[in-house]
Amino acid sequence: MKITRIETIPVNVPIKPELAIRSGRGGSHTASPFLLVKVHTDDGFVGLGEASCTPRWSGEDQVSAAHFINHYLAPKLVGENPIEVERLAGTFRLSVAGNFFTKAAIEMALWDIAGKAAGKPVYELLGGKVREFIPTKWSVSGVEPERAAEIARWAVAQGFRAMKVKVGINPDGDVARVRAVRAAIGPDIKLGVDANGGWSLAVAAKTIERLCEFGIYFAEQPVSPDDVAEMALVRKQIGIPVIADESIYTLQDAKTLVQLGAADVFSIYVGKAGGILPAKRIAEFTEAAGLKCTVGSNLELGVGSAAMTHLAMATRGIDAEHFPCDIIGPFFYEHDLLAESLPIVGGQARPNLKPGLGVELDEAKVDQFRAT
Ligand SMILES: [Mg+2]
Structure with a gap:
């Protein structure tokens, strides 16, 4: 089997206004200018991928993703056997620096082809399932307390x-929001906070201490990813686990965070890591270091969410039972662009039990949301 061509499809899908995420440091996420990819083969299998990229996360958008795929990655891939995922990912890793979400789109499409060719869901190719479903958590936007409580x-x-x-927006407002949410949900719902790097070193530990009154059990990315040593300082001052998110893209980032003692849990994404296998590798390293992983989100559409479910189904180092994953992207959209939605419901995510990533695009919806 050989790759014949790679098609890139820019889409811009609005997020339901009532669920749009406002957060510290990073601003608001109100529409997703993502890129879908189709990797075509001479055997007729088509692999689907999604670059769930936003400029504020990784400096990528649908234009840069299409550019690097069409001009740098596709020339390395056309004519190659798509099921040699590890070798091909190594090749394109060396042709373009960074651009992890772009590379992830191609890598997940290669897995999709490998699964379709083998007649197996991707998680079976990754070592088989370690859980029956993936526990997930909701993400409450940084809005006014009453609205946050309602969400x-x-x-x-x-x-x-x-x-x-x-x-991570302002300490008093943050405390008011978390107080309102805890009052709304009662004592039995697990609750954490995500500052998206929005607190300064001076206010992070103090604010987390105030928030502990409301029974929070983790603090995600309390300070900026610019200086990993700062997060290590915060971690020493607080009594709950620190989750690193913006600070971790690569295996090397994981190593630095472990060496500095900067986090207890790593939030890994297929997109940030540059693919399913690089993300799995981080989880395995993390497990060896005695730490845990969860799966974070950049509000993936259907294809990107499917890739996350396969990763989490097959990866022991992802401790979804204690740190539920953010595989909730499809909730945010009127349409996830899939012909048949994934079995992702409140608190639980599952892949489709079909070959490959187990998803097909709704082409009419893709046309409707195609970016010009
Ligand atoms: Mg986060």
């Missing part, structure tokens, strides 16, 4: 038993 009540009604609240 949190909605999430509980959807079936979520865990959630995090966006903080």
Whole structure:
């Protein structure tokens, strides 16, 4: 089997306004200018991928992703056997620096082809399932307390038993928001906070201490990813686990965070890591270091969410049972662009039990949301 061509499809899918995420440091996420890819083969298998990229996360968008795929990655891939995923990923890793979400789109499409060719879901090719489903948590936007409480009540009604609240905007407002959410959901729902790097070193530990009154059990990316040593200082001052998110893209980042003692849990994405296998490798390293992983989100559409479910189904180092994953992207959209939606419901995510990533695009919806 050989790759014949790679098609790139820019889409811009609005996020339901009532669920748009506002967070510290990074601003608001109101629409997703993502890139879909189709890797075509001479055997007729088509691999699907999604670059769930936003400029504020990784400096990539649908234009840069299409550019690097069409001009740098496709020339390395056309004519190659798509099921040699590890070798091909090594080749294109060396042709373009960074651009992890772009590379992930191609890598997941190669897995999709490998699974379709083998007649197996991708998670079976990754070592088989380690869980029956993936526990997930909701993410409450950094809005006014009353609105945050309303969103949190909605999430509980959807079936979520865990959630995090966006903080890092201003300390008093952050405390008011978390207080309102805890009052709304009662004592039994697991609750954490995600500052998206929005607190300064001076306020992070103090604010987390104030938030502990509301029974929070983790603090995600309390300070900027610019200086990993700062997060290590915060971690020493607080009594709950620190989750690194913006600070970790690569295996090398994981090594630095471990060496500096900067985090207890790593939030890994297929996109940030540059693919399913690089993300799995981080989880394995993390497990060896005695730490845990969870799966974070950049509000992936259907294809990107499917890749995350296969990773989490097959990876022991992802401790979704204690740190539920953010595989919730499809909730945010009127359409996830899939012909048949994934079995992702409140508190639980599952892959489709079909070959490959187990998803097909709804071409009419793709046309509707195609970016010009
Ligand atoms: Mg985060």
